[in-house]
Amino acid sequence: MQIPHFEALQPVCPVCKTANGQLHPLVIAQVAKQEGPHIVEAVLHCTNAACKREYPVIDGVPLIISDIRRYLSENAFQIALRDDLSEVMESILGDCIGPGAIFDIVRQHLSSYAWDHYGDLDPMEDPIDPEPGAMTRVLHTALDSIADDPEGPLIDLGCSVGRSSFDLADRCGQMVLGVDLNFPMLRMASQLLRTGIVRYPRRRVGVVYDRREFSAEMPSAKMVDFWACDALALPFADGSFAGAVSMNMLDCVASPVDFLVALARSLCERAFAIVACPYDWSNAATPMEHWLGGHSQRGPDDGASDSVLRHLLDPSSVHAIDGLHLLHEMEVDWQVRVHARSTMSYKSHLVIAGT
Ligand SMILES: C[S@@+](CC[C@H](N)C(=O)[O-])C[C@H]1O[C@@H](n2cnc3c(N)ncnc32)[C@H](O)[C@@H]1O
Ligand SMILES: [Zn+2]
Known part of the structure; x- marks a missing residue:
């Protein structure tokens, strides 16, 4: 989460907004990890004393969602999923966990959308x-x-x-x-x-994916x-x-x-x-x-x-x-x-x- 975006866009608590039509701004309450202007891990608080909801920032992404408990419990696997594994370890997990599991669905989504969005910047796709x-x-x-x-x-x-x-x-x-x-x-x-850096698994066949990693300065x-x-x-x-x-x-x-x-x-x-x-x-x-x-x-x-x-x-x-x-x-x-x-x-x- 970029601090200038948070300051300019002034997000409000989605729970209070729907409950009574009033706007209660969020504040950055606790920063656990920061890289320059990017807040990587933090807690955002609702300023309404009657609400005081907490919204986490995880891996640089603020989760400002009304039913945050439900979202976190339904997406616990995706959020806790490691993204630092080597290609070989990811492929062993892919083989063992098998097709159709959340692990495979996450890889398939990343494969389809990252290829469409960034494939033209990948020197291995079509450099000419x-x-x-x-x-x-x-x-x-x-x-x-x-x-x-x-x-x-x-x-x-x-x-x-x-x-x-x-x-x-x-x-x-x-x-x-x-x-x-x-x-x-x-x-x-x-x-x-x-x-x-763009880094994603590009699906080849079945549960076989090739790791793509390349520089894409935006x-x-x-x-x-x-x-x-x-x-x-x-x-x-x-x-x-x-x-x-x-x-x-x-x-x-x-x-x-x-x-x-x-x-x-x-x-x-x-x-x-x-x-x-x-x-x-x-x-x-x-x-x-x-x-x-x-x-x-x-x-x-x-x-x-x-x-x-x-x-x-x-x-x-x-x-x-x-x-x-x-x-x-x-x-x-x-x-x-x-x-x-x-x-x-x-x-x-x-x-x-x-x-
Ligand atoms: C078919 S994909 C299109 C992705 C991208 N816009 C594109 O065209 O390549 C639909 C996207 O909408 C997101 N989405 C679905 N419901 C949503 C919601 N209620 N709020 C925010 N995003 C949502 C999905 O997670 C998914 O990334
Ligand atoms: Zn609130």
Whole structure:
């Protein structure tokens, strides 16, 4: 956690914010480990005497999440998981623990997202003609269609391993906060921020992974930070951000409408929102009754998802999300690498909205 980000963004306690609508700022109460401007381990306190919640900063990532006890108990393995093992030791663990276990799921997530976000910077991938990954390509396409430069901090919702946050800061010259709930991905992003090194297991086949480690100095590193926050319960005053990006996460949240409402509330006037989504609905992430389309094909939109999002961003619609309207939209190709012989292909609906 970068001290300038904490001071500029003034996070508030997410528990007190939802309980009574009041804002109670957090303070840095105890620092156990610091590296220059980066707080690596610390405790943040809620300043409300009736609450006094504690939020830890672990491996450089502050966890500012309402139900912090539940998050820590559900993610205890991911948080306590060592990331300093040699490649050979990691592979022995991978063989013994086997496929489908949390250990393997963590490696698979890191493999797919780190390859897409940073593969173009890896000298071993394609040193002659490095192609940017799908996320970088789509983000730049979206930013090309935004007329006015934002003035104020930007938020990258569901940032995963963080390249979109760095790209946003490079392009817009503003402070950027990447938020996600996946701790191993945030830890990787935070490590890159502090060390300039990308380090991840790239899946080859089955539970066989090759360690990738290379230098990737990000020119905008001072302007970027990564926090663990729930995009549906952001710990900030309304109107804190001049722009928001959410790449492929609308279909990963429990309630896409609540997510869009929270996104709109976080934005100030004349802000932008970039939302990309392949509408790859699953009951595990989003209960079917909360999907945008994807069911009820006898209804007015024949079950289409893109038209439901269009209605939500149309101020004249009865279902309109307050304060957010559609500016541009397009279809974009998106690939997710599964392993060396498998890549999933998506068509993502890219929407640029304004406040
Ligand atoms: C499909 S991934 C997309 C990652 C990245 N934006 C990209 O396009 O490469 C969705 C991300 O959203 C995150 N996510 C899901 N629900 C979230 C929530 N409620 N708050 C914050 N992040 C969330 C997941 O952990 C995951 O990293
Ligand atoms: Zn509180």
